[in-house]
Amino acid sequence: PQPIRLSDYRPPAYLIDTVHLTFDLAPNTTRVKARLTIRRNGDHAEPLVLNGEKLKPISVAIDGRELAEAERTIDAEVLTIPNPPAAFELATEVEIDPENNKALDGLYMSGGRFCTQCEAEGFRKITWFADRPDVLARYTVRIEAPKSFQRLLSNGNLMEAGDLPGGRHFAVWNDPFPKPCYLFALVAGELDELVDSLVTMSGRTIDLRIYVDPGMADRATYAMDALKRSMKWDEEAFGREYDLDLFMIVAVRDFNFGAMENKGLNIFNASLLLADPATATDLDYERIESVVAHEYFHNWTGDRITCRDWFQLCLKEGLTVFRDQSFSADMRGEAVQRIKDVKALRARQFAEDQGPLAHPVRPSSYLKIDNFYTATIYEKGAEVIRMLRTLIGPELFRKGMDLYFDRWDGHATTVEEFIRCFAEVSGQDLSDFFAWYEQAGTPRLDLKHAYDAAARTLTLELSQKIDPTPGQPDKRPLPTPVRVGLLDAEGRTLAFQRDGQAMDETVVVLKDAKASVTLTDVDQAPVVSALRGFSAPVVMTTDAAPKDRYVQLAGDPDLFNRWEAGQDLARDLILARAAGKPDEVGEERYAHAVQRALADQAADPAFKALLLALPSESDLALARQPADPAAIHAARDALRQRLSLHLDEDLKRLHIGLQGLGDFSPDAASAGRRALRNAALDLLAANPRSEIAELADGHYRAALNMTDAMGGLSALMQIGGEAFEAALADFFDRWKSEPLVIDKWFALQARDPADSALGRVLGLTAHPAFDQKNPNRLRALVSTFAGFNPARFHDPSGAGYRFLADQILAVDGFNPMTAARLVEPLGGWRRYTPELGALMKAQLQRIVEAPGLSKNVYELASKALA
Numbered sequence: 001p002q003p004i005r006l007s008d009y010r011p012p013a014y015l016i017d018t019v020h021l022t023f024d025l026a027p028n029t030t031r032v033k034a035r036l037t038i039r040r041n042g043d044h045a046e047p048l049v050l051n052g053e054k055l056k057p058i059s060v061a062i063d064g065r066e067l068a069e070a071e072r073t074i075d076a077e078v079l080t081i082p083n084p085p086a087a088f089e090l091a092t093e094v095e096i097d098p099e100n101n102k103a104l105d106g107l108y109m110s111g112g113r114f115c116t117q118c119e120a121e122g123f124r125k126i127t128w129f130a131d132r133p134d135v136l137a138r139y140t141v142r143i144e145a146p147k148s149f150q151r152l153l154s155n156g157n158l159m160e161a162g163d164l165p166g167g168r169h170f171a172v173w174n175d176p177f178p179k180p181c182y183l184f185a186l187v188a189g190e191l192d193e194l195v196d197s198l199v200t201m202s203g204r205t206i207d208l209r210i211y212v213d214p215g216m217a218d219r220a221t222y223a224m225d226a227l228k229r230s231m232k233w234d235e236e237a238f239g240r241e242y243d244l245d246l247f248m249i250v251a252v253r254d255f256n257f258g259a260m261e262n263k264g265l266n267i268f269n270a271s272l273l274l275a276d277p278a279t280a281t282d283l284d285y286e287r288i289e290s291v292v293a294h295e296y297f298h299n300w301t302g303d304r305i306t307c308r309d310w311f312q313l314c315l316k317e318g319l320t321v322f323r324d325q326s327f328s329a330d331m332r333g334e335a336v337q338r339i340k341d342v343k344a345l346r347a348r349q350f351a352e353d354q355g356p357l358a359h360p361v362r363p364s365s366y367l368k369i370d371n372f373y374t375a376t377i378y379e380k381g382a383e384v385i386r387m388l389r390t391l392i393g394p395e396l397f398r399k400g401m402d403l404y405f406d407r408w409d410g411h412a413t414t415v416e417e418f419i420r421c422f423a424e425v426s427g428q429d430l431s432d433f434f435a436w437y438e439q440a441g442t443p444r445l446d447l448k449h450a451y452d453a454a455a456r457t458l459t460l461e462l463s464q465k466i467d468p469t470p471g472q473p474d475k476r477p478l479p480t481p482v483r484v485g486l487l488d489a490e491g492r493t494l495a496f497q498r499d500g501q502a503m504d505e506t507v508v509v510l511k512d513a514k515a516s517v518t519l520t521d522v523d524q525a526p527v528v529s530a531l532r533g534f535s536a537p538v539v540m541t542t543d544a545a546p547k548d549r550y551v552q553l554a555g556d557p558d559l560f561n562r563w564e565a566g567q568d569l570a571r572d573l574i575l576a577r578a579a580g581k582p583d584e585v586g587e588e589r590y591a592h593a594v595q596r597a598l599a600d601q602a603a604d605p606a607f608k609a610l611l612l613a614l615p616s617e618s619d620l621a622l623a624r625q626p627a628d629p630a631a632i633h634a635a636r637d638a639l640r641q642r643l644s645l646h647l648d649e650d651l652k653r654l655h656i657g658l659q660g661l662g663d664f665s666p667d668a669a670s671a672g673r674r675a676l677r678n679a680a681l682d683l684l685a686a687n688p689r690s691e692i693a694e695l696a697d698g699h700y701r702a703a704l705n706m707t708d709a710m711g712g713l714s715a716l717m718q719i720g721g722e723a724f725e726a727a728l729a730d731f732f733d734r735w736k737s738e739p740l741v742i743d744k745w746f747a748l749q750a751r752d753p754a755d756s757a758l759g760r761v762l763g764l765t766a767h768p769a770f771d772q773k774n775p776n777r778l779r780a781l782v783s784t785f786a787g788f789n790p791a792r793f794h795d796p797s798g799a800g801y802r803f804l805a806d807q808i809l810a811v812d813g814f815n816p817m818t819a820a821r822l823v824e825p826l827g828g829w830r831r832y833t834p835e836l837g838a839l840m841k842a843q844l845q846r847i848v849e850a851p852g853l854s855k856n857v858y859e860l861a862s863k864a865l866a
């Protein structure tokens, strides 16, 4: 297969100004009529080529005249019309089969309802169209269906609705804002409605509606609340007001990813929309809040201003993630949010960036764009924007955003044009900065410090290095902002001067491969607190002694670095033990420091919960190679046991003291207390004694909400045995009619590191509730196992790898997009011991050689092998 390249971009040969669609909905035989007003773009004699896949042609007419077969050609991918007029109306009719569309791309059915997913290239499975993001049109959509499909929804405003003969009805929608076809949406079916409204900053009243499965409207109240807060926040933080009179969200059960920002009609995976205390955890609430915000924020960064081509994906995704992270920080506290975002970045993006699937934030070629909805484009894309704001400052950043909105509203544009806005408002040359978009790989930054007591100066020597990544052997230095503060031996802020200015904190920008900065007026040999707030997405090494980390863990005013110091200490201790050189004294000292940090009355419980969690096994596997997952697991467990013993009294006290009283509230403070209480139980379970087994069982049985129920169940899982089996059975029985809760039941077992768990996981594919066709269920078992259970996934027999490959190949037969998203865990094969690496590689080879493989899976599996 031939890759598509950024350098091959050409403006569209024809533009489409208006689109009239008529849907006659039927599960197996939906008819789609399209009337497109088309005009030639520039002076040329090129044919009109429209995308169309899996469409049964009924008719093709230009300006009312049906085209003869010789006047057009139709193949499996395109409709071609040579020599069309300069401006004309194209009328087509096709038939499609939504019910048998198990790829969940285009128009398909979920739970007996019609729904769509068009990004990136699903619209071509609905009708013939220029399926590219730089063709913007105004849409009018008429939907006709039997009345059993109660709600008929599409983008924009409802113009007309009514009855038709034969028990049928119709609705007509008009979207006044020009949009690319990937933002088209249609939903039809029986749905309950939650209604609310919001008055915008200019005094307009917006009608807000969330549609969910019958009986579930109560579970949408939190999403509605998050939507209203998002709308207000975007007005305050970015001056962005909502534009249509109506904003709708629909929840569906079968969805390939999280949610979709279709104009005025967002479609969500039900798992990211529905919540109540009994069925959703605090983490679910947190994700719902952030994804509702993310999709809403796309209205400006994505919909009003969209991407010229799919290489520019980060233009809308990185920016919108940056916006949703900023929103969540305002809702839930900056430090805690930042720590969580960085943990996710390291877990997903760093692994990607250091392996065969590494690609730049703006890639330059692809086979299937669906494969590029990655942590690099989303999360690293957001980090790049965050650095931009750090480099030019928040005021100029906001000015640049205003200019961007002003200049590009209603258009499809590029990352260059976006960056140009900030260069203009700041007067800075940002051409070097642009390399962050073009260069893959995680920079490695090293910091050395030298204090001169006589001169009272501190010299910081910074250097950076980026390893080669596929297709990019040589790297240039990247302008990297490093936020730095100094602490005295007691952890108090130590003021200093830079360029004659007194300050507590400064941003050193490392522009070249090396830089040296001298701070003056430094009273004593300081502890250097560098890369505060994780000011750049790099791996940093320093010459700091462990004692400096202890000072930071005890009191760095930068809470990110306070947490990071604990992680660094724990990582070194675990890796030393995994290498057969345990540092028992260091482990005791660490446990003692954590104990003191826990005792800090001023600290936020959510922060303390994060402090209690050791670096993840995958994080540790990245830190030293070749990685031996079994040794890492055992070493991490040993440190957990030591912490558990050392903190026994404290943990028990926390567990009792934080017991929730009164009604459940999903707010951040309450969630933080639950998080700390469950983290305490989790750590207690690392050192199982009968009293702890009873405590965990009691915790599970007394749980009044899903957060605590899962906390109890997961502690019982660590302990194992009959109490766990009984609770697991009880949980299934209690929740068997709630698909989102049963997903948790599968995911929990997939995470079980016990030796016996591999057999259980393999067996669960035969469970009557397992369903490969439902992406949530599939991911609950398969992705959780491959991504979050390194001890069992990397079983020396290779059975874990074989299991993953079996699932990929089976799912690829009907849903290539979702199958491809399962490939990544095998991509790390070079990082593991040679024995494991060979077994992983063998499964990748088996995948690549499988007959009839999709382009999606082929692209990732072949790159992973290369």
Ligand code: B3K
Binding pocket: 119, 120, 257, 259, 260, 261, 294, 295, 298, 317, 370, 373
């Ligand atoms: N834009 C969608 C993702 C679509 C994925 C297509 N393969 C959701 C989001 O990022 O908001």
Ligand code: ZN
Binding pocket: 294, 298, 316, 317, 320
């Ligand atoms: Zn997005």
